Amino acid sequence: MSRPPPIVCTVDVVLLTLRDDALHVALLERDRDPFKGALALPGGYIHAQEDRSAVDAALRMLREKTGVAGPYLEQLATFAGPERDPRGWSVSIAYVALVAAASLRPAEDDGRIAVRPVQRLAGLPFDHKSIVDAAVARVRSKSQYSSLPAHLCGDAFTLPQLQAVYEAVLGEPINKVSFRRKVQELGMLEPIEGGLEVGRANRPAQLYRLRRAFRRSLSVLERGLGSRG
Amino acid sequence: MSRPPPIVCTVDVVLLTLRDDALHVALLERDRDPFKGALALPGGYIHAQEDRSAVDAALRMLREKTGVAGPYLEQLATFAGPERDPRGWSVSIAYVALVAAASLRPAEDDGRIAVRPVQRLAGLPFDHKSIVDAAVARVRSKSQYSSLPAHLCGDAFTLPQLQAVYEAVLGEPINKVSFRRKVQELGMLEPIEGGLEVGRANRPAQLYRLRRAFRRSLSVLERGLGSRG
DNA sequence: ACAATAGTGTCTGTTAGACACTATGCC
């Protein structure tokens, strides 16, 4: 009765990025059974000796398996039950991480990860499809009223670029004036002095970056973009 | 490397109710070490043989330890780390449950539970204070744009009563007209035919109940009550 | 000059809150 039951406890990370105006998820080929050889979410056992927290474990998975360091990261939900893993009752603490597309290139070129669109995902082992779906839903929902999509951009970006990211995530066009009002209200950006996008045959756009305070956290609005989604 | 680490895996429930216009949490006296005798959240080990999921485990805790059956229940977050439990690295999947105050009376009268205001909580063992704080924050946040507070009411209630519940949870007065517009928009209520609140020296109020579809789920608005929180 | 996109000013429809009014019970 007072002896802990034999429950497997893991952390899985849904690492999302934007490519070709569509959300993509980073997957790894499993190197052991069950589902050896299948593409699955980066994840693994918590190391009680090493990890100081669950977030810590998630960051370790990302670092070791995908080379990604210091991304935006938040806990998604915990998936648990006797059916989700053929080895028996298991618990997976799932996290969502967002990175700029460029951050995934090295690991992808090395063949260490595969990047797949979140639509048309099939054949994922365990309940990883459900976990990805939950992550995408969370990201879409939070994008309506927070600075979250900015974490899909690189270090410097223009407002039109940021708007395109919001539109890709939300899946609908946004009014330019409203968008800029909201970004102003969010107050998470600072202009880069003298930084302009160059090389195109039009008026260059001002470059911005995330303010230090919002590099790994969010700015949130009372009322979001008025999407009727 | 492939052997699961010795991690304790538990479920804890923050069972909230409204009393005297203030959120209260249900606590149990711990009957064993660590923290024997202290008031703590209802919780315990997942029973791999018995529980079909984490929600299932949470419902079992509630039923066995507080007598509460069929409340509104949602996953809150998972708290994990080496410090939160003196026995070592532990994982607690935390849930929030809401019930009408009357539902707690039997267990409270039997001395099986203690009901305490969520403000002025002190001396909780483990990281239970943090868990309660997170639960309260979640409830307040979600109350701004959903039918969640209705689960703190009994089976039948009037709109003025429901508004008082929202105001107690949100901690600020709400405009009557706006409130009724939002409730209408949420569409989670149905009037009880011929049901009127009686016995008071004024015009009686119409009684409502939650529509069947919303008995254990939420109705959500695009834009919430315009609180400037 | 022209093409193309960045960025802004302004108008209008929608929505939320204030206020006041009517409705209906008990005494």
Added chain:
DNA sequence: GGCATAGTGTCTAACAGACACTATTGT
């Protein structure tokens, strides 16, 4: 009738979206 609270009509201020205009680059 008077009191108290339920429930509604309506005005106004705030806000979001549409539109059009100006700004600034490369060619």
